[in-house]
Amino acid sequence: MYAWYGTNEYNFEKLPNPPAFEPTYCSKCKERIILPDGGYSDLCGVYRCDNCPITENEREEIIREYKNKHGDK
Numbered sequence: 001m002y003a004w005y006g007t008n009e010y011n012f013e014k015l016p017n018p019p020a021f022e023p024t025y026c027s028k029c030k031e032r033i034i035l036p037d038g039g040y041s042d043l044c045g046v047y048r049c050d051n052c053p054i055t056e057n058e059r060e061e062i063i064r065e066y067k068n069k070h071g072d073k
């Protein structure tokens, strides 16, 4: 939301580096993930950096939580 303030008509100052997308963080170590750079895993909206690969157990857990949130149709 705050990104709008850089471009509205009341403030013509451009932000130095307007974010093109929401920052994404590794769900385990909280390291910021730069999506276009690759080097991450994405499962059901859960992102992991290269250092924190999703294990088989975690994969099942993530999918289970995803289904709880979004319904299993």
Ligand SMILES: [Zn+2]
Pocket: 026, 027, 028, 029, 030, 031, 048, 049, 050, 051, 052
């Ligand atoms: Zn990580």
